[in-house]
Amino acid sequence: MIESQVRELFTEIADAEPADSRVDLQFARHRGRARLRWRRACVAGTSVLAAAAVAALALTTGLVRPGAGPPAAGPAAPRQFNPLVPNVSFGWLPAGESLGQGGVRRTDVYLAAGPRGLPDWGLSVYARGRCHLTGSPRGVKCSTEGQSGVSAMRFSESAPAVGGHRAFWTDNSLVWQYARDGWAALGWPGYPAGVRPPRHETVMRHRQAIKIAEHVRFGATTPPIVFPARLTGLTSQWRISDVHYWADSGVLGADSYVLTTRASRFFPHVGDLGVWANAPYIDIHPAPRKATCTPHDPASQNTSENINGYRVVLKRLHIGGLPVQELCGAHADGLSFDIQVFGVHPTIDVTRLFRDHMRLLGTNPANWTRNPLG
Amino acid sequence: MVNRGRDAEYTEYVAARLSSLRRLAAVLCDDWQRADDLVQATLIKLYVRWGRVRAASHPDAYARTVLVHEFIQERRSLWVKRVSLTGGLADSPAAAVDQDAVLDLRAAVAALPARQRATLVLRFYCDLNVDQSAEILGCSPGTVKSQTARALEAVRRALGSAPAGGSGGRPAAAVEHQIYPGGPGHD
Numbered sequence: 001m002i003e004s005q006v007r008e009l010f011t012e013i014a015d016a017e018p019a020d021s022r023v024d025l026q027f028a029r030h031r032g033r034a035r036l037r038w039r040r041a042c043v044a045g046t047s048v049l050a051a052a053a054v055a056a057l058a059l060t061t062g063l064v065r066p067g068a069g070p071p072a073a074g075p076a077a078p079r080q081f082n083p084l085v086p087n088v089s090f091g092w093l094p095a096g097e098s099l100g101q102g103g104v105r106r107t108d109v110y111l112a113a114g115p116r117g118l119p120d121w122g123l124s125v126y127a128r129g130r131c132h133l134t135g136s137p138r139g140v141k142c143s144t145e146g147q148s149g150v151s152a153m154r155f156s157e158s159a160p161a162v163g164g165h166r167a168f169w170t171d172n173s174l175v176w177q178y179a180r181d182g183w184a185a186l187g188w189p190g191y192p193a194g195v196r197p198p199r200h201e202t203v204m205r206h207r208q209a210i211k212i213a214e215h216v217r218f219g220a221t222t223p224p225i226v227f228p229a230r231l232t233g234l235t236s237q238w239r240i241s242d243v244h245y246w247a248d249s250g251v252l253g254a255d256s257y258v259l260t261t262r263a264s265r266f267f268p269h270v271g272d273l274g275v276w277a278n279a280p281y282i283d284i285h286p287a288p289r290k291a292t293c294t295p296h297d298p299a300s301q302n303t304s305e306n307i308n309g310y311r312v313v314l315k316r317l318h319i320g321g322l323p324v325q326e327l328c329g330a331h332a333d334g335l336s337f338d339i340q341v342f343g344v345h346p347t348i349d350v351t352r353l354f355r356d357h358m359r360l361l362g363t364n365p366a367n368w369t370r371n372p373l374g
Numbered sequence: 375m376v377n378r379g380r381d382a383e384y385t386e387y388v389a390a391r392l393s394s395l396r397r398l399a400a401v402l403c404d405d406w407q408r409a410d411d412l413v414q415a416t417l418i419k420l421y422v423r424w425g426r427v428r429a430a431s432h433p434d435a436y437a438r439t440v441l442v443h444e445f446i447q448e449r450r451s452l453w454v455k456r457v458s459l460t461g462g463l464a465d466s467p468a469a470a471v472d473q474d475a476v477l478d479l480r481a482a483v484a485a486l487p488a489r490q491r492a493t494l495v496l497r498f499y500c501d502l503n504v505d506q507s508a509e510i511l512g513c514s515p516g517t518v519k520s521q522t523a524r525a526l527e528a529v530r531r532a533l534g535s536a537p538a539g540g541s542g543g544r545p546a547a548a549v550e551h552q553i554y555p556g557g558p559g560h561d
Contacts, residue, residue, distance in 0.1 A: 002530050003498060009479055010499035013404060014397040021396060022410040023417065025388060029381055032421025 069161025077128040077182020080106040091215030099247040107145040131183040162213045174209040226368035255285040277343035287336035325350045334363040482532035490525035
């Protein structure tokens with residue numbers, strides 16, 4: 001019987017489990033946290049739910065008047081975005097929904113909105129030249145800084161023009177050209193593979209998506225992004241990138257960013273998204289009441305220290321084959337912070353960065369700064 | 375590190391199931407290095423969705439579902455571009471049986487489309503019934519039955535048509551190129 005042979009084969013493969021594993025729990029947690037912040041569920045869902053695309057296509061056909069506009073002419077999209085300002089904002093959202101969080105890299109901007117800040121809509125805006133149309137399958141592929149791989153969005157049909165420019169539907173997003181050589185995608189949560197979204201919901205989503213996209217504002221005045229710490233005394237070679245912020249009561253408070261220099265190097269094959277080496281990853285936000293630093297981990301060397309009056313934990317470990325220094329403080333003037341640097345010989349170590357250069361600004365956003373490298 | 379509660383629960387859960395997840399991944403991929411990549415990607419997703427994992431009535435089934443979907447999706451996109459430089463079926467255990475026959479069977483199963491292979495793995499490695507497999511794959515029980523039948527028929531046909539003496543350790547990379555000629559995004 002062929003079944004029994006297949007069973008034996010599978011058992012044989014499984015039983016050959018090698019003792020050494022490259023699976024790294026620390027890394028999974030690290031990237032998991034990063035992904036929670038940089039959640040792109042809406043857009044990423046388009047490729048995940050490719051199997052549902054056919055059903056969605058059948059539903060959407062005829063519901064919205066097809067009519068792709070012309071390729072965008074006029075001013076080109078920005079060559080890069082300034083990570084210290086929001087760059088893009090929603091001009092209209094459905095009743096009861098508001099901006100929840102956002103992120104800015106030089107290559108792209110991300111905004112998430114929904115009821116009570118829960119993600120319901122995800123907007124990605126890409127800088128000039130980051131996206132390329134593909135012929136077969138018909139769609140667009142976009143690449144970003146600091147993240148390996150590309151986001152691939154497959155078009156299902158033409159959408160009504162947005163701002164007079166061409167636009168397309170995927171199974172759960174609207175993709176349009178917002179300026180010459182610049183693309184944007186507005187996504188919403190997809191259904192599991194094989195599950196058809198109710199027809200009325202698809203109609204409503206499409207109407208709302210068009211209206212939201214029509215009102216997206218580029219470069220308009222918005223509240224500034226404010227940072228809960230200031231880094232002083234660093235040489236001018238350092239730059240802030242990959243900023244993530246939360247929107248709370250009209251304040252856009254940064255809680256995660258990366259410091260890079262020309263010496264920073266991206267390792268695309270560490271983990272599934274890649275990491276920057278020689279570039280401190282800084283997480284900092286008001287401390288939850290029960291916040292702690294992870295207790296001793298046998299896989300790392302931990303030392304508790306007192307730096308500038310704050311109790312901190314210094315860890316040395318390996319993640320994805322790279323040495324990592326990590327400095328964590330659970331309660332520092334009401335803030336929790338965590339600084340990680342990947343790489344063998346980082347230009348600046350985490351202890352020196354915190355001890356000599358980082359000034360914490362407390363929990364009141366009114367005291368936070370727009371210029372974290374001031 | 376902050377988020378102590380989430381991290382501690384997650385770590386405890388994953389550490390206890392790491393071996394079984396690796397084994398399942400290896401059976402899906404037939405390659406332990408890829409299996410580790412697959413498990414790594416799965417663990418990141420489990421972290422992100424930890425609230426749902428905790429709330430699931432069967433967390434292990436949830437984790438298995440994420441792993442299988444990750445396998446099918448990766449096969450569609452990124453992994454098809456990779457070529458194993460080591461080649462060969464390097465992970466083959468020391469065989470006490472007819473090695474050529476095992477290699478032929480292994481090559482035949484490796485040549486199956488990802489969804490068919492996943493169906494066989496769920497049915498014959500995880501010992502799930504048709505309904506349970508359908509739930510994980512997100513398809514109807516009828517589809518599971520047809521996929522199983524097609525997969526077994528394909529394996530049977532491949533073994534029947536294999537030249538005498540078997541494939542003799544055909545490089546895994548070569549097998550893969552035959553499976554996915556369409557490259558990234560090929561369904």
